[in-house]
Amino acid sequence: MAPDRLQRVADQVYRLEDRFVNLYVLDLGKIVLVDTGTRKAEDHIRQGLRELGKEVEDIAVLLLTHHHVDHVGTAVVWKRESRAEVDLHRIDAPVAAKRERRRTHGVEARMKVVAAFMGLFTPFMRGPPLETDRLLDGGEVLDILGWPVEVIHAPGHTLGSCAFYAREAGILFAGDAVNGRRGTPEPPIAMEDVAASRDSFRKLTALNAPLLLPGHGSPVRRG
Numbered sequence: 001m002a003p004d005r006l007q008r009v010a011d012q013v014y015r016l017e018d019r020f021v022n023l024y025v026l027d028l029g030k031i032v033l034v035d036t037g038t039r040k041a042e043d044h045i046r047q048g049l050r051e052l053g054k055e056v057e058d059i060a061v062l063l064l065t066h067h068h069v070d071h072v073g074t075a076v077v078w079k080r081e082s083r084a085e086v087d088l089h090r091i092d093a094p095v096a097a098k099r100e101r102r103r104t105h106g107v108e109a110r111m112k113v114v115a116a117f118m119g120l121f122t123p124f125m126r127g128p129p130l131e132t133d134r135l136l137d138g139g140e141v142l143d144i145l146g147w148p149v150e151v152i153h154a155p156g157h158t159l160g161s162c163a164f165y166a167r168e169a170g171i172l173f174a175g176d177a178v179n180g181r182r183g184t185p186e187p188p189i190a191m192e193d194v195a196a197s198r199d200s201f202r203k204l205t206a207l208n209a210p211l212l213l214p215g216h217g218s219p220v221r222r223g
Ligand SMILES: [Zn+2]
Pocket: 066, 068, 157, 176
């Protein structure tokens, strides 16, 4: 029997590891995905939905933290198969739609290596253009199947990076603005705007969310 795909991290919230990246499955009757993994994550997600007794048609909303290919990789599939709504910040949307390109910088030697590696690697992961249905600004509170979710613009890792804060549930989906690689919050290792990413990291960690769910690494719990 295949290992369980989903790791329960909170009531109605599950983590799905797609090799080096996380995505999160919210079972709110219908399904919300916070990020969608690489293109290769498709089968994992189908299997994860089966574990919840759900179908692909149940996917209603895709909350995307930023435009990177390891986060938006399967979004086109769910948009096509279940007409899931794609939510992404308006600054990152043109990149996901392949109308714009951006450069990522590493600030230290090891990060330059990572950035160069990503540059080599991403053409193979790149998917078809993805059109956004709801353009996010930051500052708004979305009603996600009855859950109030605050959109926090957290630029730096990408210029349109967002975190999603379900304040009542005490859960902050941080995307790549905060890394959880060692189980503690760390700044991102590659970014489009280095100074902005530092500010965003401080802003998000200052929220002291009881549960911070990063794009990479382990959940970070407080208290
Ligand atoms: Zn990223």
